[in-house]
Amino acid sequence: MENLTQHLLYLNVFICIITGIVLSVCIKQRPHLLIKPSIIYLLFFYILIQIPATLHASVFLDELENWYDYLLLVQLYPLTAAIISSLTFHDTTKRIWERIGKDNLSFDHGIASFYFLFVLVITGAYLYHVGPQNTGIYAIIFGTPAQAALARESSLKTLDSAAMRYSYSLLGSALAPVLVVLLSLHVKDCWRKDWPGVIVGIAGVIACFIAVSFPGHRWGPMLIVFAVFVSFQYRTHFRNLRWKHCVGFFTALSLIMIAWTARREGVDFFNLGLSGSLDYFFATKSDGIQGWAKGGLFWATVYRVFVDHMKSGLDYVQYVAQNDYLGLAAIPRLAYIMGVPPLDAPNIMNSYYYPTSIVKTGSYTTGFVFAYYSYFGIVSVLLSLVLTGLVDGCILLYDHLDNSLILPVVTTVSVASINLVGAEFFGSLLTHGLLSSIVLALGIQALYRFYLTAVLMPGAKANSKRPAGGEPR
Secondary structure (H helix, E strand, O other), X not given: OHHHXXXXXXXXXXXXXXXXHHHHHHHHHOHHHHHOHXXXXXXXXXXXXXXXXXXXXXXXXXXOOOHHHHHHHHHHHHHHHHHHHOOOOHHHHHHXXXXXXXXXXXXXXXXXXXXXXXXXXXXXXXXXXXXXXXXXXXXXXXXXXXXXHHHHHHHHHOOOOHHHHHHHHHHHHHHHHHHHHHHHHHHHHHOOOOHHHHHHHHHHHHHHHHHOOOOOOOHHHXXXXXXXXXXXXXXXXOOOXXXXXXXXXXXXXXXXXXXXXXXXXXXXXXXXXXXXXXXXXXXXXXXXXHHHHHOOXXXXXXXXXXXXXXXXXXXXXXXXXXXXXXXXXXXXXXXXXXXXXXXXXXXXXXXXXXXXXXXXXXXXXXXXXXHHHHHHOOOHHHHHHHHHHHHHHHHHHHHHOOHHHHHHHHHHHHHHHHHHHOOOHHHHHHOOOOOHHHHHHHHHHHHHHHHHHHHHOXXXXXXOOOOOOOOOO
């Protein structure tokens, strides 16, 4: 048995290295593949799940009865998906890659105004429905940690209006990121040339930052910072990427996370003093890697980023071994169609693994690969491979975007594809901006063209096919 375990550990390392080589060679030889949602997703799957699972392979070999299934999910699935993804959509991605790298990508004030109008309307409706004093950000600033935790749930996840819940989710994942990228690129182009444009652009970015912050979740502001960083790299095809850019990016994310977490937990650094503050950030526990989650903020963050996604997948697989498959009922939309009582799988997992949590409506989510395994068993790997390939169909819609929208939307879709690492497929597609950001962009673009031709210039319908960004494609 000991020899078998040793050989399995070597097998994990070998497959992990091969997957890394496949991804590296693909990106090195064909950098245009970096705009494929599947490639971005698999890169983060590799960093956040496959590498941690390889480093801690002894854990799942010891803890899981069905370790062979988990091995297939964390090792063979990403390798197979990376090989398949490297073989598809080369011409389309190369064409879009060349478009987003052009210096003459225009800024359209009308498109930006329409986006801002939608952001303003949804934010106003959200605040009217929830009430400013019931938002998560209000509880974080003025309430106790327990109140903040409950308010973060009640001000978005458990809203009584499904339409409001979905609209605000689209605001944070599909509207605000596109608008922020539009404005950020405009600010860069106008710097020292058009100060009124710079001021308006910065004010718009701040407004979006505030708009996505009301529920009190960190993901909204961090998503915006990430989208801006990625957009500037896409524009230069990553040729101008420097270590100082990466340092600045990670510093901005860290400051947002520290400020948010410290305020949410009611930390008073003045009363803690230097020693207490250092303990708050760097205190350690003695019970191994699981202790990181309970340690100081630094270690808790390391755990959250580099271990938590792997651990959630491990827990879903372990749940199946200890209980049973959840079946079709775990996908509510299909359950309703088939007449089966639906199950809230993330809430079931949250109650199972965190029974003492004060948030009874909490959701313990994981990547769709592990979620579908807990529903249907190992056959779901084939389904996951098909879905990983299908997600790249989104890029077929890029050609229909105007010059002013192409880069912001490509950026938003790429950033949104990271959600696949820790969320279900159709939720990421429709709610987290993967497909919805493209559909909304095409809708706003069409609405703006209609406004131009039917309202401002009713006699100019002959020019209605010209991209709103300025230059015809």
